Amino acid sequence: MGIYVEQSPHIQVRHLSTSYGEHIVQQDLNFSVQRGDIFIIMGGSGCGKTTLLRHLIGLKRPLQGEVVINNINFTDAAAEQQRQIKRSMGVLFQSGALFSSMTLAENIALPLKEHTTLSDGEMSDLIAYKLALVGLAGCEELYPAEISGGMQKRAGLARAMALDPEILFFDEPSAGLDPLNSRRLDELILELRENLGTTIVIVSHELASILAIGNNGIFLDAESKTMIASGGPAYLKQHSSDKRVRAFLNRGGD
Amino acid sequence: MLQLTGEWLLQRGIPSIQPLLEQLSDYRSLHFNTQSMGHWDSSLTAFLLQLQRYCLANGVSVNYQGLPSGVQRLLTLAMTTHQRDDPNLNTAPGSLLNQVGESTLNLWYDAPQTLRFIGGSAVALANTVRGRAHFRREDIGLLLQDAGPRALPIVSLISFLVGMILAYMGASQLALFGAEIYIADLVGIGMVREVGALMTAIIIAGRTGASYAAEIGTMQVNEEIDALRTLGISPIEYLVLPRLITLIIMVPLLTLYADLVGILAGMMVAVTAFNISVFEYYVQTLHIMDINHILVGLSKALVYGICIAIAGCLRGIQCGRSAAAVGQATTSAVVTSIIYVVVSASVMTVLYQKLGI
């Protein structure tokens, strides 16, 4: 194995329209995410960030346009190819989405069993490590209903990272986390990018962490139903030509 | 100039803006006077917000100067958020005719999804036979335990009572000809060919089919199904298949048990009320009981099991994302499985009759 540098973007979105049935949420989205980016999807509540994420991870078919991942058209790929792409992705859902009938350890073991041939011993070592990374060491045998909302979120994160995916999608990872855990999460994200070269796509409202870790991103708007800015959050905060974007990134005080 | 007086409290309700609107249409601008107004709460701001929306839409300019400053600030806050214009939200139920039309259309739109689901399940089942499907073996154990042994008490009770009813109903007629011994034929063949499987299926639809829909529906609400998909695991293989296999095994077994209990109940009636000896009844039952009857009953049970598993899981997977949707999914699962069961029962009964089995 060697490190190779690929020039083409990791994720490319072309003329994408997202929708629920006939109800269009966002239209004509165009952007690309480079390898190793920490890409932030920003925008007001209800503007369609989660919906966009669901299209990016292949849960919903776009009304129009396409999502290209690793130069493969994810939208039209054959089933086996889609499975390959999905294996390279990890997703943290807004609600955590842990399997409620399984313990935390079984939750994390599921993707490992599905996609690797590790022995039980190796698997439990790996699970202990992933749980420790998110600050849940020793919680292997607990059920999701027995832990708090913030802990569920972190356990979901551990499951998303189980296979060391090439791309991680986070839907509001720091919602429900206390400031210290939120800070730890930022550090963890930076470490993942640093050490594994993971591409990270984050939906987030948490200004401090958006500005601290994001190096690229887009800004969605509910009224015009499309993206109204793209670029690094820190840059947009100072220099965006759009008043709404500056207002958002400065908490309303321009 | 609009004069607002008195106390504006929620306990007294919110006045309608309709009477005001009729007068308002003559004016181009609106001012407020609140000199003689007492305490106010959300009833005032809700009223004013309605008024303001109307004025905005009809080009009447509104001057807020006369309002208390707190009201002005709350109204400004309320108006700065964007009003959503989603056509989907205006789904008030229409007229009866309208609703009938819509349900018919839904039935039509539902069909491809149902067929795709059945096809997917069949493929998954074929994969299992070839040993290539992914699901947790330990799941099957738990599901079998829950669908089978735990259902024994209710199955015993129902099939005992049904066996008794069959015996009494038949016996009172047969007694007219002095042919009470044929109770054994009636109960035996009736239970084994038709009633045993049907009763078991209806119990399992209400008990297990409903629980499958609720369980999978809750997973849908909790985004667990989406999480499975993103892990590259097919929900059909992982969730539906174990349940399908469970019912394919359990409904026929429970049916055999129900047949036995029903026949025993018939025997009890015959012995106690119609002076037939246990031995006579036993011999008569053995005499008419043919392996064909048992196979017919079991084949029906097998089909019912498949129907219930498919209906329960399908409604669970189709479930929306709210607590109310889980309730609807459960109801709909029971109704759908009973319809599937009864329709397939009629088809098979006629078919077997025609084939002379």
Ligand SMILES: Nc1ncnc2c1ncn2[C@@H]1O[C@H](COP(=O)(O)OP(=O)(O)OP(=O)(O)O)[C@@H](O)[C@H]1O
């Ligand atoms: N299941 C659904 N069916 C129909 N419309 C939906 C559904 N889910 C969301 N919507 C609509 O789609 C729009 C976008 O929702 P989405 O969940 O993507 O917002 P969001 O940007 O993630 O908001 P938040 O930051 O609050 O999570 C909203 O207007 C919402 O009403």
Ligand SMILES: [Mg+2]
């Ligand atoms: Mg969201």
